[in-house]
Amino acid sequence: MNADQQVLAIARHLLEAEGTQWGIVIEEARLGYVRLGMVVRPDMTNGHGNAHGGMIFALADTAFAYACNARNEASVAASASIIFLAPARLGEDLVAEAREEALAGRSGAFSVLVRLRDGTPVAHYQGQSRKIGGPLINQGESNHG
Amino acid sequence: MNADQQVLAIARHLLEAEGTQWGIVIEEARLGYVRLGMVVRPDMTNGHGNAHGGMIFALADTAFAYACNARNEASVAASASIIFLAPARLGEDLVAEAREEALAGRSGAFSVLVRLRDGTPVAHYQGQSRKIGGPLINQGESNHG
Amino acid sequence: MNADQQVLAIARHLLEAEGTQWGIVIEEARLGYVRLGMVVRPDMTNGHGNAHGGMIFALADTAFAYACNARNEASVAASASIIFLAPARLGEDLVAEAREEALAGRSGAFSVLVRLRDGTPVAHYQGQSRKIGGPLINQGESNHG
Amino acid sequence: MNADQQVLAIARHLLEAEGTQWGIVIEEARLGYVRLGMVVRPDMTNGHGNAHGGMIFALADTAFAYACNARNEASVAASASIIFLAPARLGEDLVAEAREEALAGRSGAFSVLVRLRDGTPVAHYQGQSRKIGGPLINQGESNHG
Numbered sequence: 001m002n003a004d005q006q007v008l009a010i011a012r013h014l015l016e017a018e019g020t021q022w023g024i025v026i027e028e029a030r031l032g033y034v035r036l037g038m039v040v041r042p043d044m045t046n047g048h049g050n051a052h053g054g055m056i057f058a059l060a061d062t063a064f065a066y067a068c069n070a071r072n073e074a075s076v077a078a079s080a081s082i083i084f085l086a087p088a089r090l091g092e093d094l095v096a097e098a099r100e101e102a103l104a105g106r107s108g109a110f111s112v113l114v115r116l117r118d119g120t121p122v123a124h125y126q127g128q129s130r131k132i133g134g135p136l137i138n139q140g141e142s143n144h145g
Numbered sequence: 146m147n148a149d150q151q152v153l154a155i156a157r158h159l160l161e162a163e164g165t166q167w168g169i170v171i172e173e174a175r176l177g178y179v180r181l182g183m184v185v186r187p188d189m190t191n192g193h194g195n196a197h198g199g200m201i202f203a204l205a206d207t208a209f210a211y212a213c214n215a216r217n218e219a220s221v222a223a224s225a226s227i228i229f230l231a232p233a234r235l236g237e238d239l240v241a242e243a244r245e246e247a248l249a250g251r252s253g254a255f256s257v258l259v260r261l262r263d264g265t266p267v268a269h270y271q272g273q274s275r276k277i278g279g280p281l282i283n284q285g286e287s288n289h290g
Numbered sequence: 291m292n293a294d295q296q297v298l299a300i301a302r303h304l305l306e307a308e309g310t311q312w313g314i315v316i317e318e319a320r321l322g323y324v325r326l327g328m329v330v331r332p333d334m335t336n337g338h339g340n341a342h343g344g345m346i347f348a349l350a351d352t353a354f355a356y357a358c359n360a361r362n363e364a365s366v367a368a369s370a371s372i373i374f375l376a377p378a379r380l381g382e383d384l385v386a387e388a389r390e391e392a393l394a395g396r397s398g399a400f401s402v403l404v405r406l407r408d409g410t411p412v413a414h415y416q417g418q419s420r421k422i423g424g425p426l427i428n429q430g431e432s433n434h435g
Numbered sequence: 436m437n438a439d440q441q442v443l444a445i446a447r448h449l450l451e452a453e454g455t456q457w458g459i460v461i462e463e464a465r466l467g468y469v470r471l472g473m474v475v476r477p478d479m480t481n482g483h484g485n486a487h488g489g490m491i492f493a494l495a496d497t498a499f500a501y502a503c504n505a506r507n508e509a510s511v512a513a514s515a516s517i518i519f520l521a522p523a524r525l526g527e528d529l530v531a532e533a534r535e536e537a538l539a540g541r542s543g544a545f546s547v548l549v550r551l552r553d554g555t556p557v558a559h560y561q562g563q564s565r566k567i568g569g570p571l572i573n574q575g576e577s578n579h580g
Binding site for chain 4: 303304307310331332333335336337338339342345349351352366367371374
Binding site: 013014016017019020041042043044045046049052053054055057058061062076077079082083084090 | 158159161162163164165166186187188189190191192193194197198199200202203204206207210221222223224225226227228229235
């Protein structure tokens, strides 16, 4: 398993271990970059029939989590911020692209751009990671267990 | 309906209109202050069996939404940031307290402290509101109307 | 020296050790609360003749620094966010009030409200502290020592 | 004057209009990207002899300001967040690179990476811009006019 295959294996491992059932799809995962997809379902809407800000954040946060754990050193979010640019309506297919911006010691900075499938920006997220140590998967573990 | 009753009516109106089924309970709602409760369910957990950061944010964001709409002028989140202080485990009863910190023109600043029921801090959230105009409920609407 | 006197001694110690010459005045400092004052000088303005956003942040960040070091355990800013509510003009007397919102292990969450002297809100800041260890002053050190 | 020349002219115009004397150098400015340099002077240090967090923010905020005004539509910062990754010592030459991440209506999202000249990351900044309208320079204005 090379470095990029390991990133995908870690992302799949994390997604399978989550109790959340948000229908998140891992579209691409390599060192420094993770792209996820998620359709806005009726149980994700706010009172205006748009995606709840909490769900847009949750999608971005998930992309960030997979990106900051990509080196197989368990990491968590220490802080995050999000700019909401435009609403996403019920049924829209959201795409979240996470990028590793910088690493320094146990900390890291990541950004996530959330857009509609046609490219319309929805939100921009910034996440601060902190390594807590320990591997997430065995180095030789395949993504099919 | 006085000002504080109206805040509660608006919070109930917003909660009922949401498609999300997070089991959020409105514990208190008055001008400048909203307190919500939410129990961490299995479908809210990350791969470690703790509350997903996205769900902690979603709870805080919801408290913020009710607080920033309290004057019956429709408002949305323009940006938000969150500091994660400690994990919340499956089954924990989370409490989120939103406070209005400052208003200026169409913008507002709010903070939300999320804690376990015993007072242990979980996260601190800061939200920026922006008025988009229009009432949320009729001025005379009762909260059972 | 009691706990509140120590907070003031630490704030003075930090202010004196800074190379910055921003004219910051410590107006009040006790456990959980620090208030600073700073007048917007010509060398603090942006191209519109208002206080540069960087200087408003710097004032809030300084109040946060004094508040998060108040227990005499050296702490630094890990992250911060700021909402700009209104401009502050040349000559205005800014007041920044920092509050400790929550502590958890080595991390802390603080908020700072920056206002004009007449109470008009200018900005709201959220800071995440991280203890790096070691005292800032000797426990018995007087603030004139 | 083409689009990229206009970005440089606007950045120079803003820098000249500022009252701050931080020794900021515009190293590159084109649509979607601005790079600035600034040396950490004695009057920019905190009590540890490192660059004050407020000054690191101020540099990033300035790069953001030039990037979000690049289309000659006056814009201001509505909010910003920063992750501090490592200290910068007295005398270090800081480089800040601002990137336009997304635009939507009157709002925009920008990121700024601050590093030492050797590439070591110091901080990662996220800024939210808001158009307030009006041009900054005459369309035909030269950058030496």
